[in-house]
Amino acid sequence: MSKLANFREIGRKIVCVGRNYSEHAAELNNPVPTKPILFLKPTSSYVAEGSPIKIPKDCTDLNHEVELGIVIGSRASCISVEEASQAIGGYALGLDMTARDWQNEAKKKGHPWSIAKGFDTSCPISAFVEKDKIKNPNELDIWLTVNGEKRQSGNTRDMIFSVEYLISYISQFFTLEPGDLLLTGTPSGVSRVQPGDVLKAGLGDVVSMQFKVEA
Ligand SMILES: CC(=O)CC(=O)C(=O)O
Numbered sequence: 400m401s402k403l404a405n406f407r408e409i410g411r412k413i414v415c416v417g418r419n420y421s422e423h424a425a426e427l428n429n430p431v432p433t434k435p436i437l438f439l440k441p442t443s444s445y446v447a448e449g450s451p452i453k454i455p456k457d458c459t460d461l462n463h464e465v466e467l468g469i470v471i472g473s474r475a476s477c478i479s480v481e482e483a484s485q486a487i488g489g490y491a492l493g494l495d496m497t498a499r500d501w502q503n504e505a506k507k508k509g510h511p512w513s514i515a516k517g518f519d520t521s522c523p524i525s526a527f528v529e530k531d532k533i534k535n536p537n538e539l540d541i542w543l544t545v546n547g548e549k550r551q552s553g554n555t556r557d558m559i560f561s562v563e564y565l566i567s568y569i570s571q572f573f574t575l576e577p578g579d580l581l582l583t584g585t586p587s588g589v590s591r592v593q594p595g596d597v598l599k600a601g602l603g604d605v606v607s608m609q610f611k612v613e614a
């Protein structure tokens with residue numbers, strides 16, 4: 400078994416990409432970016448299957464964002480797009496749970512999104528997926544249902560910036576280390592969740608996961 404199977408324990412950082420699908424940028428009335436928008440989540444935000452997603456106190460608009468996760472396998476600093484795939488150690492499916500009311504408030508004030516995106520349980524994550532299980536990460540169906548109803552359905556080919564471009568771009572600023580996770584942005588269809596909801600998500604026929612939402 401790969402050493403990266405416990406990437407949640409060894410992970411040093413979670414780097415997230417925002418607005419990487421133009422339909423999602425449009426549904427929130429955001430401009431389409433000309434270069435990747437990056438933010439970080441703390442590793443304390445991880446939650447694995449079997450434990451609930453908890454709506455933070457005073458949050459009134461918690462949204463799901465299903466995203467392809469890249470688990471970094473080797474140290475990478477200032478690498479080129481051509482070198483990027485060598486840094487991939489494997490994959491995971493992730494949810495970038497977002498307190499949209501808090502994020503909107505922060506955006507208005509020009510404040511960071513740290514609390515809106517990084518509160519405890521804001522990063523539900525699947526089991527580790529071995530690198531060889533996915534031939535092309537830029538050609539994967541990705542979906543999410545809430546209580547059995549389809550809410551998000553996309554394909555990573557619609558990402559504005561490819562997986563390799565993102566790894567290269569991020570490595571110009573942050574040295575990537577084994578166990579780091581990159582969340583690559585969400586397709587359209589984000590929506591509010593309520594206590595008792597059951598979220599199911601999947602990546603092609605490679606991996607799926609389920610989480611219950613609690614107050
Ligand atoms: C508007 C956002 O929250 C950006 C984001 O996280 C995304 O996946 O897009």
Ligand SMILES: [Mg+2]
Nearest residue numbers: 464495584585
């Ligand atoms: Mg996101």
